[in-house]
Structure formats: C-alpha cells, structure tokens
Amino acid sequence: GAVVSQHPSRVICKSGTSVKIECRSLDFQATTMFWYRQFPKQSLMLMATSNEGSKATYEQGVEKDKFLINHASLTLSTLTVTSAHPEDSSFYICSARPQGWEETQYFGPGTRLLVL
Amino acid sequence: LAKTTQPISMDSYEGQEVNITCSHNNIATNDYITWYQQFPSQGPRFIIQGYKTKVTNEVASLFIPADRKSSTLSLPRVSLSDTAVYYCLVDRSGGGADGLTFGKGTHLIIQP
Numbered sequence: 001g002a003v004v005s006q007h008p009s010r011v012i013c014k015s016g017t018s019v020k021i022e023c024r025s026l027d028f029q030a031t032t033m034f035w036y037r038q039f040p041k042q043s044l045m046l047m048a049t050s051n052e053g054s055k056a057t058y059e060q061g062v063e064k065d066k067f068l069i070n071h072a073s074l075t076l077s078t079l080t081v082t083s084a085h086p087e088d089s090s091f092y093i094c095s096a097r098p099q100g101w102e103e104t105q106y107f108g109p110g111t112r113l114l115v116l
Numbered sequence: 117l118a119k120t121t122q123p124i125s126m127d128s129y130e131g132q133e134v135n136i137t138c139s140h141n142n143i144a145t146n147d148y149i150t151w152y153q154q155f156p157s158q159g160p161r162f163i164i165q166g167y168k169t170k171v172t173n174e175v176a177s178l179f180i181p182a183d184r185k186s187s188t189l190s191l192p193r194v195s196l197s198d199t200a201v202y203y204c205l206v207d208r209s210g211g212g213a214d215g216l217t218f219g220k221g222t223h224l225i226i227q228p
Contacts, residue, residue: 002162034216044160044218093159103148103207107159
C-alpha cells in the first residue's frame with residue numbers, strides 16, 4: 001500500500017514552454033501533498049505544499065506564478081512549470097500525506113526535467 | 117520543525133549491522149521521526165517511523181532515547197543493494213509543512 005505515482009518520469013522541453021507534472025496517490029487519499037526539487041548530489045528542497053480545495057503554500061524564494069500547483073482531488077496534484085528555462089532543469093519529486101496518518105509522507109518516483 | 121544532523125557518509129561491509137544516528141535537538145512534543153532511503157534518480161522510500169523507544173519492522177529498527185533528541189536507524193546484515201542515501205526527517209502530526217526540511221542525508225556505501 002501507500003503508492004504514489006508521477007507522470008511523466010522524464011521530460012525534455014524547449015526553453016519557454018510549459019510542462020505539467022502529475023502526482024497521484026494510488027491507494028489512499030491525501031489532503032496534503034508536497035512538491036520538492038532536487039539538484040544533483042543535493043538534498044530535497046521543499047518548494048510548496050499542495051492542499052486539496054485550497055491554494056498552495058509556497059516556500060520562500062519559490063515563484064508561485066512560475067510553479068503553478070493545482071490539487072483538484074484527494075488523489076491528484078499537478079505542478080506546472082511555466083515558461084521553463086534551462087535553470088529549471090532538475091529532479092521534481094512529490095509526496096503525499098495519507099489521511100489519518102498525517103505525520104507521514106510517501107514519495108513518488110520523481111520526474112526528471114531537462115530544459116534545452 | 118527540528119533540523120537534523122547526520123554523518124555525511126559511512127562505509128561498511130556485506131553482512132554487517134549498520135547504525136546511522138541522527139541528531140534533532142529541537143524536536144517538539146508532536147514531532148515524529150521518519151527515515152527514508154533514496155537511490156539515484158528515484159524518490160525517497162519510507163523505511164521506518166517512530167515516536168519514542170524502539171520500533172522494528174521487516175527491514176530495520178529505530179531506536180529513540182527518552183529525550184528524543186536523537187535517533188538511530190539500525191540495518192541488520194546489510195547487502196550491496198543497501199548502498200544509498202539515508203535521510204532522517206522530523207515531521208509533525210497535523211499535516212502542514214511548518215518548515216519541513218530535509219538534511220543532507222548519509223551516503224552509506226556497502227562493500228563486498
């Protein structure tokens with residue numbers, strides 16, 4: 001149990017285009033999901049908290065207009081990187097908190113984004 | 117949420133028991149301690165979670181002293197496939213991020 005999926009697993013796009021990444025909790029419901037970014041050989045850095053039915057909360061330094069988050073249901077959150085640039089190339093990982101066990105988070109497999 | 121400190125790297129050999137300790141001096145009453153394993157280009161995988169004393173599952177044990185300012189992940193009889201980065205995370209019941217911060221993790225290298 002407690003499986004989180006992400007789609008796509010890898011994406012290559014041209015500079016200036018937008019990319020959408022989906023995060024799904026497959027066998028549980030999640031009121032809260034998180035989005036992280038991880039650069040090579042570094043730790044995970046929290047970007048934002050996604051709350052079902054309300055606006056996302058962004059960490060300091062993360063542009064909310066560039067990283068659009070939508071949490072439309074208890075099993076799906078999406079991250080859209082708008083007008084992507086090469087410096088946005090990174091490994092994006094989502095996690096989800098199971099309802100009723102909300103001191104825990106389960107992580108997705110990650111999405112590798114390469115912006116040319 | 118409490119920040120965590122772990123050794124940057126550790127080496128061991130196949131078949132040995134490995135203990136990784138994490139410090140979290142500012143842990144609060146409703147904080148839990150969770151350990152994750154991460155392989156390159158993959159998301160972190162949940163290993164074990166605890167609040168106090170000892171927790172054991174099929175892959176690891178977690179020891180938490182009474183003051184909860186540290187925790188130790190114990191991996192029995194490691195194999196080459198246990199080479200990975202291990203993170204301890206202090207997380208809070210209630211759901212929010214509240215300064216949720218991953219430390220640098222411990223890069224565990226298992227040799228034959």
